[in-house]
Amino acid sequence: MRDVAVVGFAQRQEAEIADESEVELMVPLMDQVKKSVGLSQQDIGFTCSGSSDFLAGQAFSFVMTIDGTGPVPPISESHVEMDGAWALYEAWVKLQIGDIDTAFVYSYGRPSRGSLRDVLATQMDPYYVAPLWPDAFAIEALRARLLLDSGKVDERQLAEIASRSRAHAAGNPNAVRSSPKSVADILAEPFAVDPLRPSDLPASADGGAVMILAAGDRARELCDRPVWIRGIDHRIDAHSLGVRDLTRVESAEIAAHHAGVADDKIDFAELHAPFTTSEFLLAEALGLDGDTVVNPSGGALAAHTMMASGLIRVGEAATRIQAGDGDRAAAHASSGPCMQQNLVCVLEGD
Amino acid sequence: MGGERAAVIGVGQTKYASTRGDVSMAGLLREAALRALEMADKTWDDIDAIVLGKAPDFFEGVMMPELYLSEALGAVGKPMLRVHTAGSVGGSTACMATSLVQSRVHRTVLTIGWEKQSESNAMWALSLPQPFSTSINAGAGGYFSPIIRRYMMNTNAPELIGCMVAFKDRQHALRNPLAHLHQRDLTFEQVVESPMLWDPIRYSETCPSSDGACAMVITDETGGDAHSGPVAWVQGTAMRTEANNYGGRNMVSPAASEQCAADVFSQAGITDRRREIDAVEMYVPFSWYEPMWLESLGFCDKGEGWRMVESGATGIDGGDLPVNCSGGVLSSNPIGASGMIRFAEAALQVMGAAGEHQVDGARTAFGHAYGGGAQYFAMWVVSADKNR
Amino acid sequence: MSDEVLEAPLVLEYPFTRTTGPVVGAFLTGLREGVVLGVKRGDGSVMCPPLEYDPADSSALSEMVEVGQAGEIVTWAWNGAPRPQQPFDRPFAWALVRLDGADTTILHGVLVDDPSEIHTGMRVDIVWRDERVGQVSDIAGFAPATAPAGSEQPPGSGDGVEVVSAAEPVQSVRTPIRIEYNYTPGRGLSAYLRAMKDKRILGDRCPVSGQVFVPPRGVSPIAGMPTSEMVELADTGYVESFNITRVPIRGRDDLHPPYCSAWIVLDGASVGFMGLVTGIEAEDVTIGLRVKALWKPDDELEMSATNILSWVPTGEPDVVIDNFELVGRVDEAAASEASTDEEAES
Known part of the structure; x- marks a missing residue:
């Protein structure tokens, strides 16, 4: 495996970005990251992005955003209809081939523009489930009750996750939910979707993220402290809720295994957990113990930008390693109902 | 081109039709996937990863439909990727699948492009309402017609070149049992007399709207060597994207098209494109794009593309550069699959497995796809020989 | 704003x-x-x-x-x-x-x-x-x-x-x-739509090449940077190329085929955009035809691109286009001006 590192990252998340189009939102971030490593678009070997037409309410919505990269002259480029973490994966694969040394990755979403609950209902089985229009919160609430009934977790543990996310998010300028709240106060919240409380739910945000990857010596040239991707893997579970064991996240377990999470101590983990229940399950799936700090940024509970949230987890983890907050981290991205699809990567400093 | 050698060992396609009423969405993909697995002599267990591609989710009204396809495609517990790069997506998806092998991340990958356009209406999905603006464009035809007009004026091409391409591709389609359009009684005169829609584009010069899926099994050098059936060795893949609209942009022969071609032919070690390529499958949704792409891709000089068409050089019977022997996009167009069909048909040609539309002795073939406002490109060169 | x-x-x-x-x-x-x-x-x-x-x-x-x-x-x-x-x-x-x-x-x-x-x-x-x-x-x-x-x-x-x-x-x-969205056009397009209400056409300028894009999109695809300034353009230009639609299209019962839609390059703009050409038989439209905007009556103006009903011939001689493949014009003067500004700032 060729050594590939994160050498540049920028993000922006706000509760609502109404007055800027997707490309207007992204172009300053793109420009900023390229400048930070001294590269122009024409220096970059491969570009890949992730976004969703359904979220944007427009077919071929990514075509509007490509202009932000400055694709004149033409660039080598691709797009996944997935969270940006999978665009990162595609770029990492291209770097593994060995023909190129740098890659540019971005993703974005503005869920405030549409009814996200309706949008996500169209992600469900089109014959049996989508016609009933269940929303994503209800689907996760079904999982939450299964977990609570099974005794694997109790409401206090979930409230502790929510409270800790808020505390961590206090230091994160991109968080949209960072006001401190005690476990007791969270437990006193009326249910949003019984058995989930408002603090159990993601804080939806608009925004985007941009990342530059580089291989080997090129990474060292571009950056004082490159953050190396030591392992990366992604897996998908069955789609039908009725056939899945919703009290675990099997695809995340497999991905974590292949990414090598358990090979050494994980100092901290950035998990793309939109719900407190998802964070609980992911910590278990990745085999994290009490020594690992989970979601130092506050995670998706503090700011959840659909289509970028996974890439932002990787960026958050890389930024912290770069700052010397730890040596080895796990970053995770998910997609689909009840985290059907999961990506795990292990990041290390030099 | 660095990395591991990649080889196509299986191709599977559905029958293309305006409505495949006999299958669900999953059933449609399965049909192509199982045929590809069978040709590759593989089972689901042999597949390390699945790479899917399709055009906008609004065509079927399912957000990220690949999620629901997990069970049907043997993907549970495996990696699955979903590519979307406009009309070029089928080609980009094949390139991504090839990359997974070239990078040695995986050994054997299943890739599928599909569209079930009968679930909605392409014109609806492609012309979603846009507040504050007005719609005069009438879809892709209205967009590409002015570009074709520029080509015609620039090259003084005779008016009926487009009709010749359309007639040729529909004749080719008669040799391809899977093609959507089988117009046995069609005459050249009928093509010429078909209604003008987006002048200079006639009805018969446009592509149909199809249901269909196309799959390939791509494996590494060891897998290719071990395969007992025919193999198409990937000699080069390339993707290029450029902005849709900027001053000085050549919309007839976009820079992205020319640079993508230069890259892929260079990887394959091809210097004389017309002589060294035995069969071409290019993305021609409107007939005039055949001469336009022939020039842009460097199969001839600028202004000579229409002469190649006129001379019959691109026909399967006697042409020195047969183009779209499968019938092309003009005869089958499940949008998300259309690009992959080009790539797969190129592979079939060098595998000697194209049946009645086989080009005799084809050793090296070229697959091509484009999308957006002629700004997204994906191409590959495949060969019967591992070392060309 | x-x-x-x-x-x-x-x-x-x-x-x-x-x-x-x-x-x-x-x-x-x-x-x-x-x-x-x-x-x-x-x-x-x-x-x-x-x-x-x-x-x-x-x-x-x-x-x-x-x-x-x-x-x-x-x-x-x-x-x-x-x-x-x-x-x-x-x-x-x-x-x-x-x-x-x-x-x-x-x-x-x-x-x-x-x-x-x-x-x-x-x-x-x-x-x-x-x-x-x-x-x-x-x-x-x-x-x-x-x-x-x-x-x-x-x-x-x-x-x-x-x-x-x-x-x-x-x-x-x-x-x-059925999904409901709140469409917001973005800053560049919003400025364009607001100006439309006053019968003005705005473009925006690339900080590097000086190219002027219309409608403004807030980004220069050439530079990969935000555009630097808004530019007011004339409501006259020429037909770069065109399409004649000969079949009715959904939602536009008011358009009677055959009608002409064309890439219009406004004077001072580097790129064309789609508009309807009227006041001339569709068959008589030529590449290079000089046109000007036909606006809605003043009391019907709104913040919308629909304010320009169509483009009609000005009667001036056609623009001579030497290379039919090139779409749009780089405004050389503007480009050099922009690069001078850039140098002055840096």
Whole structure:
């Protein structure tokens, strides 16, 4: 495996970005990251992005955003209809081939523009489930009750996750939910979707993220402290809720295994957990113990930008390693109902 | 081109039709996937990863439909990727699948492009309402017609070149049992007399709207060597994207098209494109794009593309550069699959497995796809020989 | 900009028709007939609703078996604020229900008045709709069971049988989609639309090349940077190339074929954009034709691109275009001016 590192990252998340189009939102971030490593678009070997037409309410919505990269002259480029973490994966694969040394990755979403609950209902089985229009919160609430009934977790543990996310998010300028709240106060919240409380739910945000990857010596040239991707893997579970064991996240377990999470101590983990229940399950799936700090940024509970949230987890983890907050981290991205699809990567400093 | 050698060992396609009423969405993909697995002599267990591609989710009204396809495609517990790069997506998806092998991340990958356009209406999905603006464009035809007009004026091409391409591709389609359009009684005169829609584009010069899926099994050098059936060795893949609209942009022969071609032919070690390529499958949704792409891709000089068409050089019977022997996009167009069909048909040609539309002795073939406002490109060169 | 954000509702709506294939079709046919079918897996267990392919080994499944019309709640969640299109129009519970004779669960609504009336493990009965057409909403939902567990013989325990003898099996299903968005055009386009109200046309300038884009998009694709300034353009230009539409298009009954849509390059702009050309027979439009904007009457002007009804010939001689392949014009003077500014700033 060729050594590939994160050498540049920028993000922006706000509760609502109404007055800027997707490309207007992204172009300053793109420009900023390229400048930070001294590269122009024409220096970059491969570009890949992730976004969703359904979220944007427009077919071929990514075509509007490509202009932000400055694709004149033409660039080598691709797009996944997935969270940006999978665009990162595609770029990492291209770097593994060995023909190129740098890659540019971005993703974005503005869920405030549409009814996200309706949008996500169209992600469900089109014959049996989508016609009933269940929303994503209800689907996760079904999982939450299964977990609570099974005794694997109790409401206090979930409230502790929510409270800790808020505390961590206090230091994160991109968080949209960072006001401190005690476990007791969270437990006193009326249910949003019984058995989930408002603090159990993601804080939806608009925004985007941009990342530059580089291989080997090129990474060292571009950056004082490159953050190396030591392992990366992604897996998908069955789609039908009725056939899945919703009290675990099997695809995340497999991905974590292949990414090598358990090979050494994980100092901290950035998990793309939109719900407190998802964070609980992911910590278990990745085999994290009490020594690992989970979601130092506050995670998706503090700011959840659909289509970028996974890439932002990787960026958050890389930024912290770069700052010397730890040596080895796990970053995770998910997609689909009840985290059907999961990506795990292990990041290390030099 | 660095990395591991990649080889196509299986191709599977559905029958293309305006409505495949006999299958669900999953059933449609399965049909192509199982045929590809069978040709590759593989089972689901042999597949390390699945790479899917399709055009906008609004065509079927399912957000990220690949999620629901997990069970049907043997993907549970495996990696699955979903590519979307406009009309070029089928080609980009094949390139991504090839990359997974070239990078040695995986050994054997299943890739599928599909569209079930009968679930909605392409014109609806492609012309979603846009507040504050007005719609005069009438879809892709209205967009590409002015570009074709520029080509015609620039090259003084005779008016009926487009009709010749359309007639040729529909004749080719008669040799391809899977093609959507089988117009046995069609005459050249009928093509010429078909209604003008987006002048200079006639009805018969446009592509149909199809249901269909196309799959390939791509494996590494060891897998290719071990395969007992025919193999198409990937000699080069390339993707290029450029902005849709900027001053000085050549919309007839976009820079992205020319640079993508230069890259892929260079990887394959091809210097004389017309002589060294035995069969071409290019993305021609409107007939005039055949001469336009022939020039842009460097199969001839600028202004000579229409002469190649006129001379019959691109026909399967006697042409020195047969183009779209499968019938092309003009005869089958499940949008998300259309690009992959080009790539797969190129592979079939060098595998000697194209049946009645086989080009005799084809050793090296070229697959091509484009999308957006002629700004997204994906191409590959495949060969019967591992070392060309 | 101090102006409020431009916003407009955008509704995406379509009655999708899905073909079902044999397994989904059999299940939906069963629902229409008031029968619930599952599918038997290789290990003998039964999935309801029936999947076409086994999640464990991806094998194709086809052996349909009838399951019970009562079952047990495996998990549930309270939906206090139902949305249109959902099973009930008053608060209800979502639940995964394992029907008697099935080994997997089905998602649907359970109608109870209050979350206190539902619990995991509770027995529920299917509530059928009176009029059934062969779709999942033929089941209106579930209601607390009237009979205790075990009192009803689960019919799905026998061998696979042809349990539905419908004359016309369901082969397709209508699944309409309606999603509401709040469309916001972005800063560049918003400025353009506001100016439109005053019969002004704005473009924006690339800070590096000096090219002027219209409509403004806030970004220069050449530089990969935000555009640097807004530029007011003349409402005159020329036809770069054109299309003649000879068939009617949906939603524009006012356009009578044949009509001409053209790439219009405004004086001072580097790129063209699509507009309608009128005041001339479509057949007589030429590449290079000089045109000017035909605006709506002043009292009908709004913040919309529709303010320009069309483009009409000015009567000036055609612009001579030397290279038909090149689209748009780089404004050399503007480009050098812009680069000078850049140097001055840096």
